[in-house]
Amino acid sequence: MKRIVSILLLIPLAAALGFADETSFNHVKVPTLKGKHVKAVLTFSDKDKAIEVRPAKGVPVTIPYGQIDKCEYEYSIGLMDEKEYWLEVHYHEQNAPKVFILLMDSHDYLQILDALKAHTGIDAEILGNAKKR
Numbered sequence: 001m002k003r004i005v006s007i008l009l010l011i012p013l014a015a016a017l018g019f020a021d022e023t024s025f026n027h028v029k030v031p032t033l034k035g036k037h038v039k040a041v042l043t044f045s046d047k048d049k050a051i052e053v054r055p056a057k058g059v060p061v062t063i064p065y066g067q068i069d070k071c072e073y074e075y076s077i078g079l080m081d082e083k084e085y086w087l088e089v090h091y092h093e094q095n096a097p098k099v100f101i102l103l104m105d106s107h108d109y110l111q112i113l114d115a116l117k118a119h120t121g122i123d124a125e126i127l128g129n130a131k132k133r
Contacts, residue, residue, distance in 0.1 A: 021046045023115045027105035030055050037103055042112065044119035051089065051120070053102065061100060065120045067091045073113060074127035085109040087116075087124065 023044045029037035030053060040055040051063045069090045078084040085104040092098065104112050117123050 021119075023119065025105075025108050025112055025115075027108055028053075028112070029103040030058070030061075031101055031103065032058070040102075042102065044115050046119060053100070063089055063091050063100060067093060068120060068122055069097070071116060071120075071122050071124040072127050073109075073124040082106075087112065 025042045028040050028042045030040045032038055038055045038057050040053050043052040043054070045052055048062070049065045051065070051068070053061045053063075069092060071090065072088040073086065074088075075083045075085045083106060085106060087102045087104055087109075089100045089102070090097065091100070113124050
């Protein structure tokens, strides 16, 4: 009887550990080659162990956590003196260095930086006079 109870208690625990965590942000943008910004969805997928970016227009980007070399965060002043919060993901693909740039929403950028640390273990370097908190 004890053995059956123990097994029944372990089933939900095993099921919970089997499901990977995902965190998504819907209010991000990616720059295009023409200098415009396209809406995108940013997902930290522990199941795929990758950062996934799906632009509304264009090709999705997947960056495996293990290929990320560093991340940098900074802000700039955009139109009408509005702050723009940028995340640069430096990674390598087939030994070639690459950089992916993402424009974060002013309401989500702190949560994105926290999710970056929680999912990848990488804390974004702060560039310029930007403050994380």
